[in-house]
Structures are given as C-alpha cells and as structure tokens.
Amino acid sequence: MRERLARRTSEISSFYVMELLRRSKELEAQGRNVIHMEIGEPDFPTPFTIVEAGIRHLSTGAVKYTPAAGLPELREQIAAFYRQRYQITVDAQRIFVTPGASGAFLLALGVSLNPKEELLMADPCYPCNSNFVTLLGGTTRTIAVDANSHYQLTATQIQENWSSQTKGALIASPSNPTGTLISPDELKRCVNTVDDLGGCFYSDEIYHGLVYGTDATTALAYSNNVFVINSFSKYFGMTGWRIGWLIVPDEFIEAAEKLAQNIYIATSTQSQYAALAAFNEDTLAELERRRMELAGRRDFLYDNLLRLGFEIPVKPEGAFYIYANCKKFTNDSYQFALDLLETKALAVTPGIDFGSHDARHMLRFAYTTSVDNMNIAMQRLGHFINKG
Ligand SMILES: Cc1ncc(COP(=O)(O)O)c(C=O)c1O
Numbered sequence: 001m002r003e004r005l006a007r008r009t010s011e012i013s014s015f016y017v018m019e020l021l022r023r024s025k026e027l028e029a030q031g032r033n034v035i036h037m038e039i040g041e042p043d044f045p046t047p048f049t050i051v052e053a054g055i056r057h058l059s060t061g062a063v064k065y066t067p068a069a070g071l072p073e074l075r076e077q078i079a080a081f082y083r084q085r086y087q088i089t090v091d092a093q094r095i096f097v098t099p100g101a102s103g104a105f106l107l108a109l110g111v112s113l114n115p116k117e118e119l120l121m122a123d124p125c126y127p128c129n130s131n132f133v134t135l136l137g138g139t140t141r142t143i144a145v146d147a148n149s150h151y152q153l154t155a156t157q158i159q160e161n162w163s164s165q166t167k168g169a170l171i172a173s174p175s176n177p178t179g180t181l182i183s184p185d186e187l188k189r190c191v192n193t194v195d196d197l198g199g200c201f202y203s204d205e206i207y208h209g210l211v212y213g214t215d216a217t218t219a220l221a222y223s224n225n226v227f228v229i230n231s232f233s234k235y236f237g238m239t240g241w242r243i244g245w246l247i248v249p250d251e252f253i254e255a256a257e258k259l260a261q262n263i264y265i266a267t268s269t270q271s272q273y274a275a276l277a278a279f280n281e282d283t284l285a286e287l288e289r290r291r292m293e294l295a296g297r298r299d300f301l302y303d304n305l306l307r308l309g310f311e312i313p314v315k316p317e318g319a320f321y322i323y324a325n326c327k328k329f330t331n332d333s334y335q336f337a338l339d340l341l342e343t344k345a346l347a348v349t350p351g352i353d354f355g356s357h358d359a360r361h362m363l364r365f366a367y368t369t370s371v372d373n374m375n376i377a378m379q380r381l382g383h384f385i386n387k388g
Pocket residue numbers: 040099100101102103126172175176204206230231232233239243244
C-alpha cells in the first residue's frame with residue numbers, strides 16, 4: 001500500500017517540553033498555580049506603540065498583499081537600524097521581511113541548500129533550525145560544545161568537521177538554550193573560515209538587543225557574504241505577529257524574491273505596518289526598560305541557581321535563558337523536570353530538547369516571568385531538591 005505519511009515526518013523531532021506543557025495545562029485545570037519557566041517568550045505585551053500602529057493600519061481596511069520581500073519603507077527602516085545600532089550599511093534590497101526568524105531561515109535554506117548537503121551546528125542548539133534542514137532534504141552535523149567556548153562553535157571545529165558534503169555552518173549568538181555569546185574575534189574567524197572553504201555562513205541573531213553588560217556583534221561586520229536571520233519576535237516583543245527578516249548576500253536576492261513569492265506570497269501586512277513603529281524613539285525607550293528588567297532577572301536567577309547547587313560555568317550574557325547543570329541532583333533531567341512539575345508545579349525545559357551532548361544533566365530555565373514569581377519558583381525548587 002502507498003505510504004500516506006511522508007517519511008521525512010519521522011525524521012523531525014518533537015519537543016519533550018510539549019509533554020510538560022500538556023501536563024501543566026492539566027494541573028492548572030485542577031487549580032494548581034504552575035510557574036512557567038519553560039517558555040521562550042517574555043511575559044511583556046507587545047509595546048503599545050507597535051500595537052497602535054497595527055490597529056491604525058487595520059482600521060483602514062487596506063490589508064492587501066505587500067511585495068514578497070516586504071514593505072519598501074520597512075526594509076529601509078531595518079537598513080537604517082543597522083546603520084544606527086551597528087554602524088553598518090546594508091542595501092535594503094538585501095533585506096527580506098519574513099514570517100519570523102523561522103520564515104527567514106527557511107528562505108535562507110531554500111535558496112542555498114541542496115538535498116544531501118550538510119550544515120554544521122552546535123549541540124546544544126535551537127532544534128527547529130536543524131529540523132528545517134531535514135525538511136529540505138539536507139543533513140545536520142551537530143558538534144558538541146561546552147562552556148570553554150561559551151557553548152558556541154569555534155572556527156577550528158568548523159574546519160575539522162568540514163567534509164565534501166558540508167554546505168555551511170550556523171551560529172546562533174546569543175544562543176538558545178545557553179544565553180551565551182560568541183566573541184567578536186571568534187565570530188570573525190568562523191565567518192572567514194566558512195568563506196575560505198567556499199560555504200555559506202548563517203547567523204541567527206534573533207536575540208540581538210537582549211544582551212546584558214556586553215554587545216552582540218553581527219556577522220555582517222565581517223562579511224557581506226553571510227545570511228543574517230533576525231526577528232521582531234523577541235527583542236521587539238512581537239512573537240505572535242509572526243514577523244522577522246533575512247539579509248542575503250547579493251547573489252541570492254533574485255532567488256530569494258522568487259522563493260518568497262511562492263512559499264508565503266508576503267508576510268502579514270498588518271504586522272509589517274505595526275513593525276514600522278518598532279524603531280521609533282518611544283518604542284526603543286520601552287524596549288530598553290524591558291532589557292534592564294531582564295538583566296535584573298538574569299542576575300536573580302543566576303545567583304539563586306548557584307546557591308541551590310546548580311552548576312553554571314559561564315554566566316549567560318544574553319537572551320532570557322540559563323542552561324544549568326543539575327548533575328548534583330539527577331542523571332535524568334527529563335525525569336527531574338517531570339517530577340518538579342508534578343510535585344512543585346514548576347515547569348522548566350529538559351536539555352534533551354536541545355541536543356544530546358550532556359543533555360541529561362542540563363535544564364533550561366527561562367527568566368520570562370517576574371522576579372516575584374521566580375522567588376516562589378526558587379523556594380519550590382529548593383524544597384524539591386531537599387525532598388521537602
Ligand atoms: C534561536 C532561535 N531562532 C529562531 C527562533 C524562531 O523565532 P521566530 O520565528 O518567532 O522569529 C527562535 C524561537 O524561539 C529561537 O530561539
């Protein structure tokens with residue numbers, strides 16, 4: 001009989017955290033107060049300036065398709081943002097507005113990856129990126145990384161793992177799940193190494209802007225021959241609006257335009273009009289207040305996890321995650337997360353969702369909830385560890 005389900009679906013991993021989410025919904029339905037530290041989006045609403053701009057546009061009723069690459073004025077504004085924030089000039093023609101970073105990476109892979117070609121990525125990393133590669137018939141070679149390189153790939157690892165099949169390498173800095181950044185020097189070496197090898201470099205910069213006590217460097221600082229993936233989801237607080245952007249090297253502009261037209265026609269029109277307000281002064285001031293709040297949350301969580309006996313060999317400087325080693329308490333962080341939810345109503349994400357390297361000793365804590373909530377969470381965690 002003909003197979004009805006595509007074979008590739010069996011190669012796409014699903015998230016273990018979904019089981020935790022399912023169970024936490026049940027517990028909440030029973031009246032338990034679950035504290036969510038597994039969620040990859042902050043508890044802040046979209047800044048009102050952005051919401052207002054979206055509503056203003058919606059009320060005109062002119063919600064038609066935009067050009068596939070996005071509203072020209074939004075692409076110009078993104079280019080201006082690169083000039084202001086990074087002192088880098090990017091031609092707006094190279095900027096594609098996409099349905100989130102997810103759409104951006106899919107578009108980048110769509111124009112650059114052939115079936116059977118391989119991409120190098122860190123383990124641990126954000127799993128959807130490698131699933132996109134699988135979807136397009138490519139393969140991922142994950143390379144174990146640890147605290148010594150701030151959980152980031154190094155140029156030496158890229159060089160050593162490069163084979164005749166390898167098409168390129170992906171770096172996500174700040175990283176999900178570790179919140180750590182690659183150093184500017186290492187990023188430059190990675191970009192140059194991939195360039196010398198004739199491959200494609202993909203830089204997932206979705207957590208740029210959410211960086212504490214340092215600055216994140218864009219791969220564009222070192223080459224125009226890179227794909228940069230970014231989004232309005234995290235820093236700009238627009239997860240549900242589904243809007244992001246991709247910057248492509250010149251030679252990919254035409255192909256990206258063609259592919260974008262075909263796979264999604266255009267990004268949501270009202271989201272694009274809303275995003276026009278993302279770079280105005282009031283919005284950026286509000287985002288800065290939120291960044292400061294997140295920095296305080298990071299410090300609170302970091303100090304408390306260390307106090308409780310978790311190991312965090314490198315203090316994360318970005319995103320809103322802490323990837324903590326729990327080997328003092330368990331050899332099975334997934335079971336630990338299930339038991340923690342069941343007995344203490346605290347939800348965190350097990351390492352196994354981000355790869356296999358030392359994953360059973362790791363838990364990702366997201367500081368996407370208030371210090372008050374995290375205070376209660378830390379008490380629950382303390383009692384759980386001490387079997388209280
Ligand atoms: C590293 C990384 N890249 C990409 C994405 C996709 O984000 P979006 O499609 O919402 O822009 C996420 C979402 O959590 C992420 O953590």
